[in-house]
Amino acid sequence: MPSYLQRKYVDLILQASSKWVNWDPPIEIKVGAYGTVDKETGELRVEGNIYDAAFRDELTKHGIKIDLNEYLPVEGAIEQDFVVASRGAKHRDLNVDTKLKVPGIVSAFFKGQWLFARGKRDAVLIMHSPRQIYIPKNNVLGTIYNVDKLIDKWLVTNIHVCPAYSMYLSDKLGDKVSLALVAQVPVAGVAGITAGASGGFTWWTDAQTGIHRQACSETGNYTFTPLYSLRRPIKRVRRWIRDTIRPEPEGDDLWHNDSPPWDPLDEDGEEDPFDPVSVASVVSFVVGFSQHAIGILGDPGN
Numbered sequence: 001m002p003s004y005l006q007r008k009y010v011d012l013i014l015q016a017s018s019k020w021v022n023w024d025p026p027i028e029i030k031v032g033a034y035g036t037v038d039k040e041t042g043e044l045r046v047e048g049n050i051y052d053a054a055f056r057d058e059l060t061k062h063g064i065k066i067d068l069n070e071y072l073p074v075e076g077a078i079e080q081d082f083v084v085a086s087r088g089a090k091h092r093d094l095n096v097d098t099k100l101k102v103p104g105i106v107s108a109f110f111k112g113q114w115l116f117a118r119g120k121r122d123a124v125l126i127m128h129s130p131r132q133i134y135i136p137k138n139n140v141l142g143t144i145y146n147v148d149k150l151i152d153k154w155l156v157t158n159i160h161v162c163p164a165y166s167m168y169l170s171d172k173l174g175d176k177v178s179l180a181l182v183a184q185v186p187v188a189g190v191a192g193i194t195a196g197a198s199g200g201f202t203w204w205t206d207a208q209t210g211i212h213r214q215a216c217s218e219t220g221n222y223t224f225t226p227l228y229s230l231r232r233p234i235k236r237v238r239r240w241i242r243d244t245i246r247p248e249p250e251g252d253d254l255w256h257n258d259s260p261p262w263d264p265l266d267e268d269g270e271e272d273p274f275d276p277v278s279v280a281s282v283v284s285f286v287v288g289f290s291q292h293a294i295g296i297l298g299d300p301g302n
Helices: 003-017 053-061 140-144 276-297
Strands: 033-037 044-049 082-085 090-092 110-115 123-128 131-134 154-162 164-169 176-183 201-205 211-216 224-233
Touching: 003 082, 003 123, 003 164, 044 053, 110 123, 123 154, 123 176, 123 224, 164 176, 164 201, 164 224, 201 211
Parallel strands: none
Antiparallel strands: 033 044, 033 154, 082 123, 090 110, 110 176, 123 164, 131 154, 154 224, 164 211, 176 201
């Protein structure tokens, strides 16, 4: 897969959810990992983890007294199926009729259909029964903010793990894609295997175009990390006006959701700095500023 399409998928899901996609969900991304984002692919290039022994040395170097073993990542409850879809992906219920001869489709764990517009790409991410794992709030982020090693780095503050996921990036042909997560059907004639014995499930789809990736854990374990949150420390700037009313950020607010390290992308994931929306915004600003200046200084033509 060309890396630019991977970046396009990451960008679309990021716009829809403010979270980042792991294009290889079987490869674990850990809470507390930090590093840089690859501009070409949208992947996180991990350089370390705040829970590693090496980072404890950094804390000592800065005179920061905190034992991060007392603030280990928190594991949340199992949630309902989580779907992220970009703006142009239109969802509708999957009509299960007699022509759709898919075993278990009627009682599927999840099923749906998406329509995609011609001439543009859109993205869908589905996670079955996910749970979140995250850095505890109100203690850790504010304490580690001043560690030099984290300057301009991206920090994983939250991950979504699940036992089954499906990722789809549409083509530009006006696709229609149906998806379902159904109970595994035993192979006929295999001794010792009965229906539902393993409690397993598998994905079914009629996708013929676009790029589709999916997987299920045979044991139902939470082995996939399709989605995660990245935050960066806000810039360290001196306050020039001491008596400002605006309070200084502190704690978790010292870290923010930053923009991705690429310009607006075209439909194939390549950078398009002259994106019509961006150009329109600039033109609007220039026109507005000019009108404001004329209002103050007077029209030089009069």
